[in-house]
Amino acid sequence: MSAGRQGSVRKDASGRWFFVVDITAAGGPRRQARRRGFATKKAAQAALTGFLGKLAAGTYVEPSRLTVREFIETRWLPAVEGELRPSTLASCRRNLRLHVLSRLGGVRLQLLDTATLQAL
Numbered sequence: 001m002s003a004g005r006q007g008s009v010r011k012d013a014s015g016r017w018f019f020v021v022d023i024t025a026a027g028g029p030r031r032q033a034r035r036r037g038f039a040t041k042k043a044a045q046a047a048l049t050g051f052l053g054k055l056a057a058g059t060y061v062e063p064s065r066l067t068v069r070e071f072i073e074t075r076w077l078p079a080v081e082g083e084l085r086p087s088t089l090a091s092c093r094r095n096l097r098l099h100v101l102s103r104l105g106g107v108r109l110q111l112l113d114t115a116t117l118q119a120l
Contacts, residue, residue: 005021005022005052005055005056006021006052007019007020007021007022007048007051007052008020008021009041009044009045009048011041012036016036016037016038016039017038017039017040017041017043017044018034018035018036018037018038018044019034019035019038019044019045019047019048019051020032020033020034021033021048021051021052021055023055023060023062033051035047035048035051061110063110064108064109064110065108066108066109066110067105067106067107067108067109068100068101068104068105068106068107068108068109068112069101069105069106070109071109072096072100072101072105077089077092077093077096080092099120100120103120104116104120
């Protein structure tokens with residue numbers, strides 16, 4: 001991500017304010033993030049400043065619709081499959097299915113927080 005990145009604040013046809021900023025990674029295809037629905041230009045500018053701060057600090061995480069179930073079944077289990085004995089893997093699959101995925105499988109991974117995990 002380039003230093004000195006700037007976005008723009010504009011007013012839409014409905015009279016609400018929004019901002020647009022490039023979030024393109026170095027060498028990647030151009031992508032933009034937009035945030036809409038601000039009542040004032042000042043509110044949109046403040047949100048843009050916060051967004052740019054996250055980009056500069058490297059803490060911005062793109063929104064994702066990946067669920068806990070999809071992550072575990074398509075990414076995590078395949079990644080650990082070769083490292084576990086077959087009996088351990090079977091036990092993990094069973095315990096995840098019975099205790100975790102039945103309650104949290106539909107939760108978007110990005111929205112999962114410590115309070116939800118502690119409640120589980």
